[in-house]
C-alpha cells in the first residue's frame with residue numbers, strides 16, 4: 001500500500017542524506033549522485049503529495065465506479081467541545097500537548113448554521129439543510145419553509161442505486177435522522193416519521209439500514225401491547241416492528257442479537273435491517289452498560305460491513321450513503337454536563353477513526369464529511385463567576401473524577417428519595433454515594449448538600465445542581481440550556497486525490513450549512529428537485545387539535561429528554 005511505500009521512500013531519503021554528509025569525505029561517484037538526486041526528488045515529490053493530501057492517501061490502480069459517502073453529524077458540538085475533549089483526553093492519558101483528536105487532523109473549514117426563521121437553528125432545520133440543501137424553519141423535518149416535502153440526499157441516493165443507512169445514538173425518529181428519511185411539518189410527529197422511515201409514503205422504502213434508539217415510536221402503549229418492550233408510545237396502536245418483519249426487515253432489538261451480527265462481521269445482516277437498542281436514547285457513553293448497549297463505533301462497524309457487502313454483491317449498486325450521528329453531544333450540552341460531553345465527543349472520535357480506517361483500506365472511492373448542525377450550551381472552557389478577575393485555568397480532573405452523568409444520577413437520587421425518604425439517610429447517601437463515589441467531589445459544602453436535600457424528588461433541578469457542581473469545580477462555563485449561533489467545524493477525508501481537490505474547492509473555509517448538503521448531492525450526482533416532484537403527495541401534516549399541540553410542543557426540542565408516555 002501507498003503508506004508503506006511512502007514511509008520507505010522517506011527512510012531512504014534520510015539515510016541517503018546522512019551518508020552524503022559523512023565527515024570522512026568519502027568520494028561519491030557521479031552515478032550515485034544522480035541516483036541520490038533522483039531518490040531525493042522522488043522523495044520530495046512524495047513528501048509533498050503526502051502533505052497536500054490526507055496521510056496514507058490511496059492511489060488505486062483498478063478503476064471502480066462505485067462511491068461511498070459517510071456523512072457524520074456531531075449534534076450540538078461546537079469548537080469549544082473539541083477543545084474540552086482534547087484537553088481532557090491529554091490529561092487522563094498523560095499525553096503531550098500536540099496530541100490531537102482524530103477529527104482535528106481532518107479539519108477543513110467551518111459552517112454557518114442559521115435557519116430560515118432564526119439566527120439560532122434547531123436540529124430539524126439544521127439536518128434539513130444537509131438533507132435537502134435548503135434553509136427551512138426550526139422544527140422542519142425534510143420540508144421547505146412552505147411545508148412542502150423536499151427530496152433528500154438519502155432518498156435521491158437510494159433512487160440512484162446506492163444502499164442507504166442511518167446510525168444514531170438517540171431516537172432514530174429524532175430530528176437529524178428523520179430529516180434524511182421522512183417529511184413532517186414538525187419534529188415531534190415521531191409516530192408519523194417512523195412510518196415514513198419504514199417506507200409508508202410515495203417513494204416506498206428508501207432506507208436499507210436503521211440503527212439506534214427510539215423503539216418507543218415503533219410499538220403501542222401498554223406494557224402487554226408488544227413483545228418488543230414496555231415503553232411503547234404509538235398512539236395509533238400499530239406494532240411497526242411486527243409489520244416491518246412481515247415486510248422482510250431483519251430486526252435486532254438487544255445487545256445479544258446485535259452481537260450475533262457484530263461477531264459475524266456483518267456477514268449475516270440481511271437488508272433491510274432495523275436495529276433498535278433502546279426505547280428512548282441509548283445511554284450516555286459515561287453511563288453505558290456495554291453488556292446492554294452497543295457503542296456508536298460498534299454500530300458503525302456493523303453498518304459499514306453490511307452496506308459494503310450488499311453493495312459488493314449487487315452488480316447494479318453504485319455504492320452506499322451512510323449518515324452517522326453523534327447524537328447525544330447535544331444532550332450533554334442542553335443539560336450543561338461537561339463530564340458526559342467529553343465522553344460523547346471521544347466516543348464519536350473513535351467511531352470516526354474506525355470509518356477513516358475503513359476508507360483508507362477500501363478499493364472504492366470513499367468520502368467522509370463530518371460537521372455539526374449547531375453548537376449547544378454556549379460552552380466555554382473557562383468561567384468567570386464573580387466580578388473579580390478570574391484565574392486562567394480549567395480543571396479536567398474534575399471531569400475525570402465524575403463516573404456518571406447528571407441524567408443518570410438524578411434518577412438514582414430520586415429513586416432513593418422515593419424508596420426511603422428518611423432525611424438522615426438521605427444526607428449520607430448524597431454525600432457518600434452521589435457526590436463522593438459517583439462524582440468524585442469531596443470539597444462539597446453544607447450548602448450544596450442542603451440544596452440537594454431540599455430539592456426532594458425534583459429530578460430536573462437535581463440534575464441541574466449536580467451538573468453545575470461539576471462545571472463550577474472544573475471551571476467550565478455555559479451560557480444557555482439551548483443552542484447557540486456560533487459557527488461549527490467541517491472535517492473531511494477521501495481516498496482519492498482528485499476528489500480531495502474537489503472537497504477543498506467546495507468546503508474549505510467558511511460555508512452555509514446548505515452548501516454541505518449541496519456538496520453531498522453534487523458529489524453523488526443526485527437531482528434533489530426530481531425527488532421533490534415525486535413526494536408531493538406525502539402525508540406530512542397532522543390533523544391535530546389545539547390541545548394536542550399544547551401536549552406535544554413542550555417536547556419540541558426536548559431539553560430533559562423524558563419519554564412522552
Ligand SMILES: *[C@@H]1O[C@H](CO)[C@@H](O)[C@H](O)[C@H]1NC(C)=O
Pocket residue numbers: 260261264268
Ligand atoms: C449470525 O451468525 C451467528 C454465528 O454464525 C449465529 O449464531 C446467529 O444466529 C446469526 N444471526 C442471524 C441474525 O442470522
Ligand SMILES: *[C@@H]1O[C@H](CO)[C@@H](O)[C@H](O)[C@H]1NC(C)=O
Pocket residue numbers: 395397398401440441442
Ligand atoms: C478526584 O478524586 C480523588 C479521590 O479518588 C480525590 O483525592 C481528588 O481530590 C479528586 N480530584 C478533584 C479535582 O476533585
Ligand SMILES: *[C@@H]1O[C@H](CO)[C@@H](O)[C@H](O)[C@H]1NC(C)=O
Pocket residue numbers: 543
Ligand atoms: C380532521 O379533523 C376534523 C375534525 O377533528 C375532521 O372533521 C376531518 O375529517 C379530519 N381530516 C382528516 C384529513 O383526517
Ligand SMILES: [Zn+2]
Pocket residue numbers: 076123330331334376483557
Ligand atoms: Zn439540541
